[in-house]
Amino acid sequence: MSANPIPPLHLYSVPSDTETPPVAPPKRERPRTAWTADQLMAADFPEPKWAVPGILAEGVSLLAGPPKVGKSWLSLGLALAVAAGGQAFHSVPVQGGPVLYLALEDTPRRLQTRMGKLLGGQSAPAGLTLVTECPPFPQGGTEAIAQWLDRNPDARMVVIDVFAKMRGQAPQGVSAYDADYVSVGYAKRLADHYGIAVVLVHHVRKAGSDDFLTEVSGTNGIAGAADATLVLKRARGQADGILHVTGRDVDEAEYALQFQSASGAWHLLDGPVTDHTVGDTRAAILRHVRAHPGAKPKDIAGDLPQVDIDTIRRTCSRMAADGQLTRDGSGRYYPDTETRTQGIPEVSELSDCPATPPDQHEGTGQSEWELSGLSGVEEAEGTAI
Numbered sequence: 608m609s610a611n612p613i614p615p616l617h618l619y620s621v622p623s624d625t626e627t628p629p630v631a632p633p634k635r636e637r638p639r640t641a642w643t644a645d646q647l648m649a650a651d652f653p654e655p656k657w658a659v660p661g662i663l664a665e666g667v668s669l670l671a672g673p674p675k676v677g678k679s680w681l682s683l684g685l686a687l688a689v690a691a692g693g694q695a696f697h698s699v700p701v702q703g704g705p706v707l708y709l710a711l712e713d714t715p716r717r718l719q720t721r722m723g724k725l726l727g728g729q730s731a732p733a734g735l736t737l738v739t740e741c742p743p744f745p746q747g748g749t750e751a752i753a754q755w756l757d758r759n760p761d762a763r764m765v766v767i768d769v770f771a772k773m774r775g776q777a778p779q780g781v782s783a784y785d786a787d788y789v790s791v792g793y794a795k796r797l798a799d800h801y802g803i804a805v806v807l808v809h810h811v812r813k814a815g816s817d818d819f820l821t822e823v824s825g826t827n828g829i830a831g832a833a834d835a836t837l838v839l840k841r842a843r844g845q846a847d848g849i850l851h852v853t854g855r856d857v858d859e860a861e862y863a864l865q866f867q868s869a870s871g872a873w874h875l876l877d878g879p880v881t882d883h884t885v886g887d888t889r890a891a892i893l894r895h896v897r898a899h900p901g902a903k904p905k906d907i908a909g910d911l912p913q914v915d916i917d918t919i920r921r922t923c924s925r926m927a928a929d930g931q932l933t934r935d936g937s938g939r940y941y942p943d944t945e946t947r948t949q950g951i952p953e954v955s956e957l958s959d960c961p962a963t964p965p966d967q968h969e970g971t972g973q974s975e976w977e978l979s980g981l982s983g984v985e986e987a988e989g990t991a992i
Contacts, residue, residue: 655856657702658764658804659685659695664856665802666834667795669770671809676839676848677866678808681873682766683708683718684725685806689764690735696864696875704763705734707755709741711772724871743775744793756801763803767794770807787828795832811838839864846876846883881931888914888922889931893942896932901939 642650655664663685672678688695692703710718718737736755742748756762767773773793777786791807798805809829830836835854842849846863853859863876863883876883882890888911895910896902904920911919923940926932932940 656763656802656804658689659699659701661699661860662695662837662850662852662857662862663764663804663806664835664854665798665804666854666856667791667798667805667807667832668835668837668854669791669807669809669830669833670837670839671811672839673811673841676841677873678839679710679713679768680721680725680866680871681839681864682768682806682808683710683721684872686735686764686766687722687725687732691732696873698875702763703732703734704761705736705759706763707736707738707752707759707765709738709765709767709773711739711741711767712769713739715739721871727870741773743773744790745775748773748775749793749797752797753801756797756803762801764806765797765803766806766808768808770794770809773807784826784828787826788832791829791832795834798834807833842880842884846880848873849880849884888918889926892919892922892926893931896940897942900941901935903938903940907940 655666657664670678670682685695686706686708687693689701689704690706692701695701713721715737718739722731736759741751752765756765770790774790777783778789781789794805794807797803833854835852835857838851840849840851841847842863847866848864850862850864852861861880863878863880864873865876865883866873878894882893891911891914892907895907899906904916904923907923908914908916908919923932923934927934927940933943934940
């Protein structure tokens, strides 16, 4: 039997660096919570800290989707990118920093296999801590995560996959809405107190809806308590998925993604979602009309020699009826009504936000005592992170 057996992989067994002297966690003062209107307008607040610019800001973000759609691949890929300071979705530069990834439905072997595929021979980032066991929020999970965050004051993100494993039992005598709101509240307090992004991987209902927010499993209390909601849905056409995003600090948007089965990575596709979710002929017409507003079918035919002119005329007419194009009285087509008088809008950029925002560790969220002294909890022997 080995004299140094490998310890079980859970949050309490991740060893600390014994050669590095302990560093006192940064002091977090209680933020101001009351203002007169003129004082509030005169105040200067820092920009939100982004884990993934335009998509994941500090606060709680729900990442929801149907089973087997690829949520775990997506969240692990983001965790690796942020921990290494690389590119999220292979196209969005991110600022590096420590990341805690709670893979509560996985084994160490499965995580190793997935990471090896995602890394493609590159070195694994030391800034990513992977955990397969953690108690629910009400039974000590909050304290365990807080201790890790105290040890990593430059942390940028915590991913919990899946949220159902951390929410714990619902309080007795409360409504389902209140129970859902409280369960997200545990993560919200951590996110606000430490000024980081907390991603809760969650499920959607079986029944679809025109409003992606209503597809999130549970009551509206879950999406209502979160700062942002991201729903990954399967798509038809060239894209493998559509990521719908909305939130308090995130502009509402949707992004076409493609899953690379060889590497396990999700890639962000260029251009608007409609270019990747319609048939090839419609997509080609959209690209031409976007580049040449006011084009007629005969103009488009010159760019699509493989499609006959009658097919192009019928397709353009149907696209106008479906709202994908607009047509004026002279038979000219435009990608939307604004382009008749304005230039072509930027349709593929992410939300306007700093690509390399400064870290914010002070003055964010709740005070230390509001977390019941979690960041000051002394670690018992044999249970230190």
